[in-house]
Amino acid sequence: MLSISQELVDAIWAHARADHPDEACGVIAGPVGSDTPTRYIPMRNAAMSPTFYEFDPMELLKLYREMDDRDEEPIVIYHSHTSTEAHPSRTDITYASEPGAHYVLVSTREELAGANEFRSFRIVDGVVTEEPVQIR
């Protein structure tokens, strides 16, 4: 289960809506081993694409150095889908590389505008498992 504050959920939605129709992406870091997302870090989608996202490699290095220095890890890795449902795509599964993270997806496609589709998944060795989301 992902347990996350309303404030962080709102921040992810705001980012996703602002970047629509491109995919938005980012991380919520938290203390190592805590499973608690606390520090919101929106990232630039270097691909600037409605169908793909990628953190810029230099910004990725900076992010991981910073988390190391603060004894943090990526608790949530989020991105938006802008014309499909909030479920990991084949590409998402291929590149998922943080087996300990909650992969959060939101969908900003128009037909779902009122649905507030916010979902969380574990992606481990190519296997996707959806999990409940508890908003604190």
Add this chain to the structure above:
Amino acid sequence: MSVSTPEIDIRIPTILRPYTGGEKSVQASGATLAEVIQDLERRFPGMEERLLEDGKLRRFVNVYLNDEDVRFIGSLNAVISAGDNITILPAVAGGA
């Protein structure tokens, strides 16, 4: 491996730690990044395949020499000196 090639620190991402017995940081040596990866493979079999594809760095694996993306400093031919460090980070990427 010749005695003149320095042992350098390599930061291993979570996803590759099963190959290093869970270690976050390991050492390997080589005069170039290609040699360092060969040495990593000797010490931690299976690692090379996760880093290389058809003899090149995988597109979605980022390797940094100190603070630089190795793609801009010769990729596998990047020259390693004593005191350098390497960071390996898988890309954070995906798509619809």
